[in-house]
Amino acid sequence: MKTRKGIEVSIAASIAAKLARVEVIAAYPITPQTHIVEHLAEIVAEGELDAIYINVESEYSAMSACCGAAAAGARTFTSTSAQGLELMHEILFIASGMRFPIVMATVNRALSSPLSIWGDHSDVMAARDTGWIVLFCENGQEVVDSIIMAYKMGEDRRVLLPVMVNLDGFSLSHVIEPIELPSQKEVDEFLPPYNPLYTLHPDKPVTMGAYGMPELYTEAKYAQETAIINSKKVIIDVMDEFGKKFGRYYKPVETYNTDKADFVFIGLGSVNENIKTAIDDLKTQGKEAGLINLRLFRPFPSDELMSALQGKKKVAVIERVMPGGAKNSPLYNEIASLAFANRMTLKMENYIVGLGGRDVLPEDFQQIYNEMAAKEKAEKVKKDKNYTVMRVRA
Amino acid sequence: MAKPMDQYKWHELNVGCVIEEIGNSKEYNTGDWRSMRPTWDDAKCKKCGLCWLYCPDNAIYEIEAGFYRANLGYCKGCGICATECKPGAINMVEEQR
Numbered sequence: 001m002k003t004r005k006g007i008e009v010s011i012a013a014s015i016a017a018k019l020a021r022v023e024v025i026a027a028y029p030i031t032p033q034t035h036i037v038e039h040l041a042e043i044v045a046e047g048e049l050d051a052i053y054i055n056v057e058s059e060y061s062a063m064s065a066c067c068g069a070a071a072a073g074a075r076t077f078t079s080t081s082a083q084g085l086e087l088m089h090e091i092l093f094i095a096s097g098m099r100f101p102i103v104m105a106t107v108n109r110a111l112s113s114p115l116s117i118w119g120d121h122s123d124v125m126a127a128r129d130t131g132w133i134v135l136f137c138e139n140g141q142e143v144v145d146s147i148i149m150a151y152k153m154g155e156d157r158r159v160l161l162p163v164m165v166n167l168d169g170f171s172l173s174h175v176i177e178p179i180e181l182p183s184q185k186e187v188d189e190f191l192p193p194y195n196p197l198y199t200l201h202p203d204k205p206v207t208m209g210a211y212g213m214p215e216l217y218t219e220a221k222y223a224q225e226t227a228i229i230n231s232k233k234v235i236i237d238v239m240d241e242f243g244k245k246f247g248r249y250y251k252p253v254e255t256y257n258t259d260k261a262d263f264v265f266i267g268l269g270s271v272n273e274n275i276k277t278a279i280d281d282l283k284t285q286g287k288e289a290g291l292i293n294l295r296l297f298r299p300f301p302s303d304e305l306m307s308a309l310q311g312k313k314k315v316a317v318i319e320r321v322m323p324g325g326a327k328n329s330p331l332y333n334e335i336a337s338l339a340f341a342n343r344m345t346l347k348m349e350n351y352i353v354g355l356g357g358r359d360v361l362p363e364d365f366q367q368i369y370n371e372m373a374a375k376e377k378a379e380k381v382k383k384d385k386n387y388t389v390m391r392v393r394a
Numbered sequence: 395m396a397k398p399m400d401q402y403k404w405h406e407l408n409v410g411c412v413i414e415e416i417g418n419s420k421e422y423n424t425g426d427w428r429s430m431r432p433t434w435d436d437a438k439c440k441k442c443g444l445c446w447l448y449c450p451d452n453a454i455y456e457i458e459a460g461f462y463r464a465n466l467g468y469c470k471g472c473g474i475c476a477t478e479c480k481p482g483a484i485n486m487v488e489e490q491r
Contacts, residue, residue, distance in 0.1 A: 099410035160409055198412045207413035213422070215400040220411050222404040 002247075004178040009140035009167065010035035012179045013079070013105050016147035018049045019187040020103075023074040023194075026054040026065035030084040031117045032169035033107040037079055059084035063091035063102075070100035071208055073199035075151060078102065081169060082109035085123045089130070095162045096131030097224060098209055101154030101194070102162040103147060104132075108269065108320075109169040110356040118357020119169035120320040121268065125330050131224060133163040133231060134298035136268045140177035142295070143167045145248055148187055152238045155194050159231040166297075168270040170357065182246055190245050232299050250295060253304035257283070258290030262311060263369065266292045266335065267318040271353065271360050275318070278365035289369050294331070302338055309339070314347045316368050320354045328386050347372070350387035364390055420468075425453070428471035430486040436461045438483035445475035445484060 007015075014036045017025070025044065027037040044053040052069075056062045059080050066076045080088065085106060095102050106124055110116040128134060133153060137143045143165065150163035167173055198206050212220050235252060243249030256272075257279050258264055265275045272293045279289050292308045294301065309315070319329040327333060332350040339346050351368055354360040368390075399422075408414065432445075441460040453468040454475060464475070476484040 097410065197409055198414075204414075205416055207418075208410065210411060210413050210419075212411060213399060216402060216407070216411075219402060219404040220407060223407050223409075226404070227409075 002180050004180045006176050007140070007179050007181075008035060008174065008176050009143055009179070010107075010173045011039050012140055012144050012177075012181065013147060013167070013173075014039040014043065015181055016144040017077045017103075017105075018043050019182060019184060020077070020148050020151050020191060021075065021188075021193070022049070022051055022077040022103075024052050024054065024066070024069035024076045025078065026056050026062045026069065026076070027078045027080065028056050028059050028062045028084060030059070030081045032109055032119070032173045033079045033081040033084070033105070035173070036105055036107065040077070059087040060091060063088035063095060066102045066104075067091060067095050067098065067100055070095070070102050070196075071098070071200050073194070073196040073201075075155075075194040076100070076102045077104070079105040079107065081107045082111055082117075082123045085127055086111065089127060092127055092130035092132060092162075094209065096228075097220075099160040099224070099227070100162055101151065101160055103150040103154060104162065104164050105143070105147060106164050106166045107169045107173045108166055114356075116356040117169075119171055120355045120357070121166075122321045122355075124164070124166050125319075125321040127164075128298060128330060131161065131228060132298060133159075133161050133228065133235065134166065134296070135163065136166045136295055136297055137172065138270055138272045138293060138295075140172065140175070140179045141248065142250070143172070144179055144181065145242065145246070145250065148182070148191060149238050149242050149250075151194070152191050152241075153231065153235050156231075156234045156238070157197060159227060159234050160197065161228055161231060166269060172270040186245065190242065228299050232296070232301065235296060235299075251304070252294075252296035252301040253308050254293040254295060255308050256291040256293065257288065258292065258308060258312075261288040261290035262313040263288070263316075263372065264290040264292050264309070264312050264314070265316045265318055265365060265368075266294065266331065268294055268297065268331065269320075271318060271320065274360055274362045275365050278362035278369070281362060282366060282369055287369060287373070289365075297331075300334060305335070305338060306342060309344065309346070312346065314372050315349070316365075316372060317348060317350050318353055318365075318368075319350070320352070320360075322352060322355065323387065332387070347375075352387055352389045353391075355389075358391065360390075423467040424451075425466050425468045425470055428466070428469060428489050430471040430473060431466065431469065431489050432464050432471070432473070432475050432484050433487055434462060435483045435485065438481045440481050440483075442480065444478045444480065448474050448478045450474060
């Protein structure tokens, strides 16, 4: 039995970056990401990690500096939240288009306005299609393990893409959890030094980020898209290898109590812990519900999700973002599209919860279950909104 | 590049579109969006080479007898040469195509 230690998840995330032996860190502090980058700054200043810590003046510069460092062949780390992620939005596409395996811990926070420092998924959902591999974490252990795995996934020659590791602001970043931190020796055995395909070096000059004429742009983007779609196989391999080495096995799509239930919740991130609690409570009342937890969001794990949905009748898609004028929230739209393409007839409901740090309690999920169970015969078509915002005062 | 740009298939491109060949930008004639072109009045030209020096695209070259001309494959018609020319020997005229 290995030792688990009570530690703040943010501090554990920075230790994971250290264990991955990152060589360049460029970050700008923003709540609720602050503890990650503060602690990394300390680690570097104390000489515990041989890395360059670039104090940049904005997130735009943070991601730009990460791209430059990655181009020079360095293993690179950054972290941000909310407005910071939006400020670097333009460079997110450059990191993925130039195929830099940067790893970023995104500590999910609501976007202004109104100004909020609290958690939801509006930041990552606005950046979900930037060509990054996107992972979500349910607890602190997953954060540590995902950061270490992210380098192995992104740096694989078959992938070469940046990876975003999402953890919920405050409800995950600022809590103290029992976490097993692997030893440096184990991580070194699992994660070899980054061996870049191309680097900026005077001995072999190359051009990176050149202009793509109309004759080439489509082919260039097609190549990039193929890379992210094919990355899923490598992601699964890395998760398997991690499991064998460290004893904690992960999958792109994980399930909880789905064998017995034809009702499933689908959610992202730390909200899934409360859903599991609700499922356990429902069980004591003789009601069966399951959870489909998407750890991998990009590339979208269609096959794995389809397998998990086989035989299910009712699906409650839980999201922490407003659709912004869309028909539904992003994950719901994607699952509906997948179900339609596969001719599945699912009763799907879309619930928006936990915006801007509002508490999401297990009782909320019991309520969702009971609402959807009651709607067995009387499905009413909603005219204005195809989703329900939980706990909105009306 | 080993072949014309419009013949590359997606899987033939380098990862991240990295270009390993040095200076291959000269293969691409980027002058085709020009709306103005520079013309030289050699009678006014002092052969100082300021146009050659200031051209941001290295599109100006020296001809025999020390006068200058623009390579229209690369000249974008920006007019910097005409602005910098002290004796006023360069005149920008509308491109006829």
